[in-house]
Amino acid sequence: MDIDDLDFVTDNIQGLSTQEKKAEASKEPENPRNNLKGESASEKEQAEVEVRLADIQADPDSPLYSVKSFDKLGLHENLLKGIYEMKFTKPSKIQERALPLLLANPPRNMIGQSQSGTGKTAAFVLTMLSRVDYDLNEPQALCLAPSRELARQIMDVLLQMGKYTPVKSSYAIKDSLQKGEKIDAHIVIGTPGTVSDMIRKRALSLRSMKLLVLDEADNMLDMQGLADQTLRIKNFMPKECQVILFSATFPENVREFTKRFAPEANEIRLKATELTVDGIKQFYMDCKNSQHKFEVLSELYSLMTVGQSIIFVRRRDTAEKITQRMTNDGHAVVFLHGQMDSERRDKVMDDFRNGEIKVLITTNVIARGIDIQQVNLVINYDIPIDGQGRPDAETYLHRIGRTGRFGRTGASVNFVHDDESLEQMEAIQNTLCCDIIKVPTDDLEEAQKILKKALK
Numbered sequence: 264m265d266i267d268d269l270d271f272v273t274d275n276i277q278g279l280s281t282q283e284k285k286a287e288a289s290k291e292p293e294n295p296r297n298n299l300k301g302e303s304a305s306e307k308e309q310a311e312v313e314v315r316l317a318d319i320q321a322d323p324d325s326p327l328y329s330v331k332s333f334d335k336l337g338l339h340e341n342l343l344k345g346i347y348e349m350k351f352t353k354p355s356k357i358q359e360r361a362l363p364l365l366l367a368n369p370p371r372n373m374i375g376q377s378q379s380g381t382g383k384t385a386a387f388v389l390t391m392l393s394r395v396d397y398d399l400n401e402p403q404a405l406c407l408a409p410s411r412e413l414a415r416q417i418m419d420v421l422l423q424m425g426k427y428t429p430v431k432s433s434y435a436i437k438d439s440l441q442k443g444e445k446i447d448a449h450i451v452i453g454t455p456g457t458v459s460d461m462i463r464k465r466a467l468s469l470r471s472m473k474l475l476v477l478d479e480a481d482n483m484l485d486m487q488g489l490a491d492q493t494l495r496i497k498n499f500m501p502k503e504c505q506v507i508l509f510s511a512t513f514p515e516n517v518r519e520f521t522k523r524f525a526p527e528a529n530e531i532r533l534k535a536t537e538l539t540v541d542g543i544k545q546f547y548m549d550c551k552n553s554q555h556k557f558e559v560l561s562e563l564y565s566l567m568t569v570g571q572s573i574i575f576v577r578r579r580d581t582a583e584k585i586t587q588r589m590t591n592d593g594h595a596v597v598f599l600h601g602q603m604d605s606e607r608r609d610k611v612m613d614d615f616r617n618g619e620i621k622v623l624i625t626t627n628v629i630a631r632g633i634d635i636q637q638v639n640l641v642i643n644y645d646i647p648i649d650g651q652g653r654p655d656a657e658t659y660l661h662r663i664g665r666t667g668r669f670g671r672t673g674a675s676v677n678f679v680h681d682d683e684s685l686e687q688m689e690a691i692q693n694t695l696c697c698d699i700i701k702v703p704t705d706d707l708e709e710a711q712k713i714l715k716k717a718l719k
């Protein structure tokens with residue numbers, strides 16, 4: 264699989280060298296990506312997505328529905344120029360509801376929840392860009408994210424949306440600052456560990472800060488994880504700072520804390536039944552044991568070609584091992600995890616983003632926030648569990664939410680291989696009140712057809 268861009272070629276040409284595969288691929292009859300009008304298939308697909316999106320945005324039950332246009336949301340014309348250049352035509356529900364509240368004066372805190380892939384980033388990025396004083400060369404807005412990869416992605420959005428503003432922005436992620444350097448940018452985007460370090464070394468001054476944004480806020484305020492660091496950073500911020508929390512999930516155990524962290528906040532919440540995204544079809548494959556699980560994975564990838572996909576595993580060493588075994592079987596796959604050095608992580612992510620890498624095997628490090636529209640398949644090779652070994656429905660939602668972005672279709676496949684993993688998956692299914700459909704492991708041709716149909 265995963266040669267060039269031949270999304271729907273299912274021939275098994277595994278076992279050939281890369282050169283041979285490319286030659287084989289170029290033999291496809293009459294270039295399947297071109298139609299009679301001379302329009303390339305990807306342009307056609309894009310047009311189809313846009314038409315579908317227009318329908319979805321007209322459906323009041325969709326999280327992408329809105330009544331207003333961006334022009335009516337009180338944004339500066341320079342920001343509107345940036346937004347329209349990104350080809351955003353209408354706001355999504357969360358953008359339409361949150362932006363007027365976020366921009367109102369006096370500023371009020373916000374706890375905003377909306378399904379994965381529904382445009383939360385634009386809501387908080389536009390708020391940061393609207394609130395800073397561009398004549399003051401000091402950090403005024405700080406956005407924290409749980410991973411380097413997500414911080415880099417938010418920066419990309421900021422630079423695109425702020426293209427027609429004089430914004431200066433800076434990273435606060437590992438290896439982003441030279442020794443002795445001080446940040447004088449208006450907006451800083453970083454991860455909590457590095458931000459804490461920079462504050463301690465006085466490389467980042469918080470005295471003019473007006474805005475603190477936590478993306479993936481429930482994760483950033485999780486007592487088992489990043490809460491300590493995040494809280495410490497907040498305690499250094501000026502008291503009157505506007506606090507903005509966004510996530511697709513706010514589980515019960517962090518709710519109280521989020522309210523204390525962002526007191527008297529405007530709140531936009533989802534009901535438990537609204538958490539999943541309709542465009543993502545969920546499946547599972549019941550394997551006999553862990554060896555069979557690997558065989559099914561490898562065989563499935565031999566049979567089907569998807570746009571791009573992410574395979575989630577529980578442990579870093581599993582990511583490396585599965586990558587090795589898949590490579591031995593002739594698949595082009597790459598791993599990414601949090602113990603790799605910064606340069607390597609950035610390279611892998613950039614290659615995945617621009618489509619050079621088609622299959623990424625990874626841990627929860629990129630389970631949240633990562634937005635790559637071509638990803639149409641997510642595999643949970645290991646069912647997600649939390650620090651106490653309990654089924655982790657939030658992580659599950661975030662993982663599968665790497666596909667089905669902003670009205671696109673996507674599929675997720677859970678691999679189970681014993682009673683325990685089956686029970687974990689069922690517990691997640693019950694928590695989320697969603698359907699997870701079984702696909703056969705003894706007829707992978709059939710399995711492949713079912714998945715392909717779901718992606719149409």
Ligand SMILES: Nc1ncnc2c1ncn2[C@@H]1O[C@H](COP(=O)(O)OP(=O)(O)OP(=O)(O)O)[C@@H](O)[C@H]1O
Pocket residue numbers: 350351352353354355358377378379380381382383384385510511631632633634636664665668669
């Ligand atoms: N109004 C809009 N019109 C068209 N596309 C949009 C609009 N708003 C956002 N998008 C696109 O939708 C995709 C998902 O947006 P974003 O990454 O902000 O989702 P999210 O809600 O933060 O998801 P997650 O919970 O996974 O972090 C992005 O590719 C973004 O460019």
